[in-house]
Amino acid sequence: MQDNPDKAKTLIVVEDDADDQYFLQTAFKEIGFNEHVLYLDSAKQLFEYLESSGSVSGYPYAILVDYNMPAMNGEETLIKIKENKDYSDIQILIYSTTISDLQIKVLKDLGAEGCYIKSYSASEIVSFAKFLQQKIAKAVFR
């Protein structure tokens, strides 16, 4: 990752819940990937970032969006991102405490790269962080 200084951040996490942010942060720190992750609290912040700093320093490779958020939820965020051609290369990943098969199908149809259920154990969160790291690494070194 270090040989890619253009990209300010390779992954953006949009999560309104401080605890869930903390869990991911802990996991990314553990695998040494945290410096590549930007944490935002809402979809509003995400679009502000993408419009201003994002267009200067480049877009992230992936955005992990929490499904259940106030104001604009994961699905609405996904739709709004997909409306803008500038963001068409960004992979959108949705995650949630519970998510039904039907919801997953809808989200994938809307263009989500993947849908994930929030884990109950710290070690599984670390595995999830590693999985995200590899997914991004593949995209970066493609």
Next chain:
Amino acid sequence: MIMQQKILLVDDREDNLLSVQSILEPGGYQFVKARSGREALKVLLSQIDFALILMDVNMPNLSGFQTASLIYEREKLRNIPIIFITAHGEDERNIFKGYRAGAVDYIAKPVNPQLLRAKVAVFADLYSKNQQLLTQEQRLKAANANLENEIKERMLSEKRVNELNRQLIENINSLESANKELDRFAFMASHDLQEPLRKIRTFCDLLINRCLDQVDDEGKLYISRIENSAARMQRLIKDILTFSKVSDDNDEFAETDLNKIIQDILTEYKHEIEEKKAVIEVKKIPSLLTKQGLMYPLFSNLISNALKYSKNQEPVQINIWSEICVTEKKSETPDLNNKYCRISIRDNGIGFEQKYAEQVFEMFKRLHAKKEYDGSGIGLTLCKKIVEQHNGFIAVRSEVGAGSTFMVTLPVKQSVKSNNISNGKQVREFAP
């Protein structure tokens, strides 16, 4: 008892009155005497129940005929026959015809006692027959009125039944919607409960992974207790969630291979099966029309119960088999759906007293302490709900120390309007 018949005697001469009375006395009549036409009219103002009037034609002031005319002017008196006592025979007879024709007769003076008795007897008989007819008519009228009342009442009660019926349907509908509401609530609540719970578990995990060396033994015990409770709560919430989804499920009925589903379940419980050295024998089950998505939780719960409630000393033996049975339906309409498939799941576990056979299907009903056998208390309630969604039934036979046999009975075919069956039945039963 025969009513004494009343006769009105009208004559201006007392001796005539007395002689007529003495002639008729043996007939057992009651006599009312009037000394003039005017007096007769006066009597008739207060009494009208005379079988007959015997009237002298020749009377001063008002003659017999004039009196009769005045009597017959009154509607109520028209049915009382009059016998005129005439002095001049046939000539006089024709005079009254000018006034009126009707129940009128004549007898000439001097009065022949036998003839008088005979004539009076004829009229008296006529009167009593008339009276009988009248009473009969009254009785008929009363019966008719009763009948009308009865019809009215019946119509009223029919109305009431219809009203009750309508209320019943309304109640069923509101119950159904309340049920749906409740399920939605259960779904939302369990969904929202999962989030804080997930955090409790994750923080516990982090505590164990990262800070355990800073915690003494007592603290470690507390942490493990928190973990256990949180894990239990998670199972509970998951079960409630599944339960609330069952009625929400609008799955279509489809041909289902239960053998494959049971094999999948056995694979899932591979670890427990090996641990308990369980021998599981599954005989082939015919394919059935089911809501496929619900078959896995149904049999998964029953199989996991069979594994869970085992005796420590003995190796676990579980048998699963099916049989087709035909039930006699009470309904007269020809129904092709009386073919059922009964699937039995028998274990050799601890069992329970048969008196609990109904209760075990109740929500949160547990027969054992959590310490001995863990569970959410929802599993069998869920099974029952799933089976009922298939218009089937579930029952259990059990004996302490000998094990339990759960029997799931499902229709081989499903009627098209499966969801409305229960409603329709109740409505029909209450129809008048």
